[in-house]
Amino acid sequence: MGQLAAFIALSIITLAAAIVVVTSGNIVRSALSLIPTFLGVTGLYILLQAEFVAGIQVLIYAGAITVLILFVIMLTEGGTGLRVRQTTGQFPLGMLAAAVLAVALIAVFVGTPWPKTSGELPQYTAAPIGNLFLTSMVLIFEATSLVLLVSLIGAIIIARRER
């Protein structure tokens, strides 16, 4: 019962903040609304007993990515106070596509009989995740680190001022 109440509250926080993100005319307000969205998703992770992923979510999404987005908004035009048009001409089509996809996805998700297996997650997931990353998932781990390095170099080269 308490779990259901927590789920409903977290979902409302997440979705309401996400609606502000996608509809606000002020781009800074949308970027700041990303923070409650990500924190609501963090709460959903904790509800799903993924406390390590929740911590990483707070650090990377709510901390780093939001600040990076705010920096780029401040460095480019269209920052605070400017009331410029924020949607392209195709926004009715976009709204239609998103609504159709939402209805279809929800119908499929509600209608499918998902397999339920019994079993318990480990009580603390951080240590098993670390073991997995260094044993059977080590290839993914190394590939991800390579992608991080490449994207770091690529971002520097792309954003660097010529001459």
Place this chain on the structure above:
Amino acid sequence: MQVGLTHFLVVSSLLFCLGLYAMLSRRNAVAILMGIELMLNAANINLIAFNKYVAPAALNGQVFALVVITLAACEAGVGLALVMATYRNLETIHVDEINVMKW
């Protein structure tokens, strides 16, 4: 009533469609990147919910969610660098005004 897998799937599909709407209709390139972040978050909710309710012994869903978070950070870095480069060259980041391929 217990919170089940379907509840999380419905929330994540709504979040995904909000991100899709932002991607299709926003004019500012940074707002499009925000929509992509919302969609990646929805995918992560799905991975972790399936991990808990369908395969709780394996933890593979949480590992994949961590990889997705890392790649989202890479994507944000490179995407925002591209936005900066576009702004420097074309002096706009509105995607409906970026219509030259060479000049």
